[in-house]
Amino acid sequence: MATFLYRLGRLVFRRRRVVVMLWAAMLxxxxxxxxxxxxxxxxxxxxxxxxxxxxxxxxxxxFPQASANGATARVVLEAPDGRRLDSDAHGSARESLLARLETAPQVAGVSDPFAG
Structure with a gap:
């Protein structure tokens, strides 16, 4: 291996202008x-x-009014089969999640599609 590297170095040194031109052409x-x-x-x-x-x-x-302009994340909730997210049973869990999201760092805003 040392002999090969020695010969390669000697060849590159002797043909240095050609080697530099080849490197420039490749770049x-x-x-x-x-x-x-x-x-x-x-x-x-x-x-x-x-x-x-x-x-x-x-x-x-x-919800076309809540377009993705500027949004970096969306949270999607799924109700179990036969149930609805807007029911009272899921309302407290949904509100708890929204409250935690509002206090998360780097969150500019949270909207509840069921509010109002």
Whole structure:
């Protein structure tokens, strides 16, 4: 291995101008490739067909005034089969969760779709 590295170093030293030109050409090729392959960026993200995407689509349909502009998170609650989230039995649990979310760090606002 030492002999191989010695010979490689000697070759690179003797052909240093060619080696520098090859490295420069590779850097230019990588730069051009990066520029040509970059496309427009998007801050949107969706996974069609997943439960979470269906929930977000349903929220947008049912509550269009609460769009995702500026929102970084949404909490979706699901009632057990045959029950409703707006019932009194689930009201205290829902209100407790909303209170904990309001006091969470970096939360700008929490809205209750059942309030009012």
């Amino acid at each position: 230019v090729a990588v730069g051009v490739g990066a520029i040509r392959s970059s496309g427009p960026t998007s801050d949107g993200f969706s996974l069609p067909g997943t439960q979470s995407q269906r929930a977000i689509d349903l929220l947008g349909k049912e």
